Amino acid sequence: MASFVDRFDLWTVEQREQARELVRRIEAGEVETVRFAFPDQHGILRGKTLVASEAKSALWEGVNMTSTLLVKDTSHKTVFPIFNTGFQLEGMQGGADFTIVADPGSFRILPWANKTGWVLCDAYMADGKPSPLATRQILQRAVKQLDEYGLDFVAGLEVEFHVFKLDDPRMALGDSGQPGEPPRVSLLSHGHQYLTELRYDRADHLMELLRTQLQALGLPLRSLEIEFGPSQFELTFGPTVGVLPADLMVLLRSAVKQICQRNGYHATFMCRPRIPNVMSSGWHLHQSMRRKSDGVNAFMPDEEGQVLSPLGMHYLAGLKAHACGAAVLASPTINGYRRYRPFSLAPDRAIWARDNRAAMLRVLGGPGQSASRIENRVGEPTANPYLYLASQLFAGLDGMKNKLDPGPSADAPYETPAEQLPRSLGDALQALRADACLTAQLGKPFVDYLCHIKEAEIARFNLEVSEWEQREYFDMF
Known part of the structure; x- marks a missing residue:
């Protein structure tokens, strides 16, 4: 019998040779x-590890996964009633399987793990059709539109993040949960000495560790x-093409966290960790x-005087x-909207400017410059890169198709x-729903699905009593 890949003709000639x-x-x-591994709805890598003898056949047959993985929020809670007769996502009722199929060109050997290979996968339904919830395939579809x-x-x-010395991983019995205790x-540094050589030298062990491992990975x-x-750091990467920048981002985040964990550090791409004198982390996309x-x-x-071509x-x-419609795809967490503070270098309005970091x-x-480009400074480093990049393409293509005018530079x-x-995250979800172009490009069922997951996170957040509330009201009233 033909393999899953062959039955549905899922690979190109080049991928078959790879x-x-x-x-x-x-x-x-x-x-x-x-x-x-496949990137889930949050851009987090999930998957299975196979021994070498099984991995050979799994390349052509794929690896079966439970569809509940596609309906979880950031606490890993399933937020859709999958065993309910009213559940509307076709082919996923009852936690039915879907299949992840390797993109063999993405294969890498992980330098920090003993004789361990890694391959990025795409998600397919049992009938060989791409999963309607697969975010990597949404970006593939956006990139394909450029062929025209x-x-x-x-x-x-350009990715900012924090790395700390790991003092206590909180693995006591009482620390478990959804999520567990942080x-x-x-x-590793007091901060506020931006780009100083002494600060860099003091973190040289970490920097050298990341450099050698990430370069060995081929990034x-x-x-x-x-x-x-x-304790805040930044890595920058050379330009890549098509879907590769998003593939790079999901691998980078996973790699940095694994490398740091194995060496006594804790890395986080959370936008604004709860530490004194914190500075928010952004993801600037050129x-x-x-x-x-x-x-x-x-x-x-x-022509002289122009900043970009027509x-x-x-x-x-x-x-x-x-x-505004794309904001939730660039900044998808409640925490990410805490970036917006006066004169904080986090953009607060929809404007452009020539070489101005506040825009x-x-x-x-x-x-005469070969690197003419647009830097979008709105993203946070937790964003699902496939959705973030797809939002840029869908929006930019609409501007190209309708020959939109951006107006003058905002100096x-x-x-x-x-x-x-x-x-806020809630406002961003409303803006996405109101954007007819992005909704049509992503597909209304996908937008409804994504908003449902994020609204489940907001609902859980609103049930918690914050430390601010306790401090503000507990004694006064």
Whole structure:
């Protein structure tokens, strides 16, 4: 009988050859286990680890997973009534299986784990159709739309995060739960000495650890930096094309957390951890288009005084027009909206500006510069990268299709009148539902599904009594 991959013709000719090469590497003894991983609705990697002999056949047959994994919130609680007759997600009733199929070109050997391979997978239903909830395939669909224009999507990542010394992992019996108790940590730096060499040198053990492991993994690392906040760091990466920037981001987050955990550290991509004098972490996404015909940056302007080509300006206008609707895909947590403070470098309104870090859309480049691009500064590092990048493409494509005008550069970003970005997760969900273009591109069933999950998180949050409430009211009243 034909394999799952063959029955539904899921691989290209190139992927088939990559799979055969992977089997040769397994048979040569390079790996003894292979992790089959797929990015879930939150951009978190889930999957199964197979011994080498089973991994060979699983490349063609896929790996079965329970569909409940696709309906969990950030506490890993299932928030849809999957055993209820009214459950509307076809093919997932009763926790039925779906199948993850490897993208063999993504295979890597994990340098920190003994003879362990890793491969990124796509999610399919039992009939071979892509899962309607698979976020990687949403981005693949967005990238495919660029073929009509003869363009490739190019993106570079700047990712801020925190790393602490791990003092207590909180593994006592009473510390379990959904979620469990967070670890106790201490600082690696006091912060507020942005980019100073002494601060970097004091963290050199961590920086060298990350550098060697991430480069061994094949990630296009460019720089390692000391950020402004206590125990805060930043990594930047060279540009990659198509879906690869998102693949890079999910692997990066997982890798950093694993490397740090194994060496006595705790890494977090949470936007604003609850520590004194904290500075919020952002994820700044640099993006441009490249012509397929000659590889030239399609955002490069031809005339003096222009900052982007007409195509680039239309794309920029699309990002601006759909900034509010796309906000929840760039900043999907309750915590992420705590970034918005006066003059905090977190953008608070839908504007663009030429080389101004206070603007949501910072435009860089000009005539004769090959790196003309748009930096979107609205994202937080917890974002599902497939949804974040897809939102940029869907918005930018709308600007290109309708030849939208972004208006003039906002040279005083915190004073320029403009549409305010959502200030809470709830407001951002409403803005997404109200954006007809993004809803149509993502699919209304997917938007409803995503909003249901995030609203379940908000409901749980609203049931908790915060320390602020206890301090404010317990004694006074």
